[in-house]
Amino acid sequence: MEVEPLRITGSSPVLGRDAAGAEVIYVGTTDATLVAVGCATGAVRWKRSLGSPGVISSIVSSPTVADDGGILVVSTADLGGGRLQSWLHKVDRQGHHRWSQLFPDGGFTTGAPRAFTFAGQPLVLVRMLAGIRAPCVPRCW
Amino acid sequence: MPGQWIVVFQSSQDLVLLSVFPLPPGVGRWNLILDPTPAMSTDRINPLIATADNLCQLAVLEWDGAKLSVLWQAVSLRPDHSSPAVLSANLVSSVAETERFWPTTGRRGQNVAV
Numbered sequence A: 001m002e003v004e005p006l007r008i009t010g011s012s013p014v015l016g017r018d019a020a021g022a023e024v025i026y027v028g029t030t031d032a033t034l035v036a037v038g039c040a041t042g043a044v045r046w047k048r049s050l051g052s053p054g055v056i057s058s059i060v061s062s063p064t065v066a067d068d069g070g071i072l073v074v075s076t077a078d079l080g081g082g083r084l085q086s087w088l089h090k091v092d093r094q095g096h097h098r099w100s101q102l103f104p105d106g107g108f109t110t111g112a113p114r115a116f117t118f119a120g121q122p123l124v125l126v127r128m129l130a131g132i133r134a135p136c137v138p139r140c141w
Numbered sequence B: 001m002p003g004q005w006i007v008v009f010q011s012s013q014d015l016v017l018l019s020v021f022p023l024p025p026g027v028g029r030w031n032l033i034l035d036p037t038p039a040m041s042t043d044r045i046n047p048l049i050a051t052a053d054n055l056c057q058l059a060v061l062e063w064d065g066a067k068l069s070v071l072w073q074a075v076s077l078r079p080d081h082s083s084p085a086v087l088s089a090n091l092v093s094s095v096a097e098t099e100r101f102w103p104t105t106g107r108r109g110q111n112v113a114v
Helices: none
Strands: A014-017 A023-028 A035-040 A044-049 A056-058 A071-080 A083-091 A096-102 A114-118 A121-125 B005-010 B015-021 B039-041 B048-053 B058-063 B069-073 B091-093
Touching: A023 A071, A044 A071, A114 B039
Parallel strands: none
Antiparallel strands: A014 A023, A023 A035, A035 A044, A056 A071, A071 A083, A083 A096, A114 A121, B005 B015, B039 B048, B048 B058, B058 B069
């Protein structure tokens, strides 16, 4: 099967299942599109654009699959001048966009989210940074 | 394709080219070092969360269902870390850019091996 290659950098594919239980691979692209690929056929099931209008956005980290089968993924926009801004998105396993959450305080990350359930409550964990990256001061630990 | 890596997906019928690496010049952030992904352990009363960043920091936190508490945090000699992992007995590990392995106790941040 010949398909147009996706543009992927650091977004490792993750495995999930569709509503029928079939395996699906999810991966993010450099133009901030979340892509679902069926394992049985290799065919693209759906694509969901998660970019921000007017800015260059990308998905550089891996998605994560929540307990309900939905996909959580971070997109990051380059605002210029060294400023980045990230959003956390949830897309259901049919590819429908559920919600997007702007990181507070101009926060950003190029890392992946981690979904988990605690006391019956679905939660998402993301490590974010705020401000412009600055060199660190090494200290012993 | 000498000098390039390809990412392939093996379906039941064919090999499907998903992506080409490296990407063409000007496409994507080919030299990006990703931020580490947090790790967690839910095999305890309150989940244990290990975080690292590319600004020298490593921390372990606890989630009680309402707030995060910092159990310990440390600054390493090297800025870039891998994603941490929470091992058994609440050991936390991360790899710094020296490729040295830094397992530490999740509770006190003591190095148990270097």
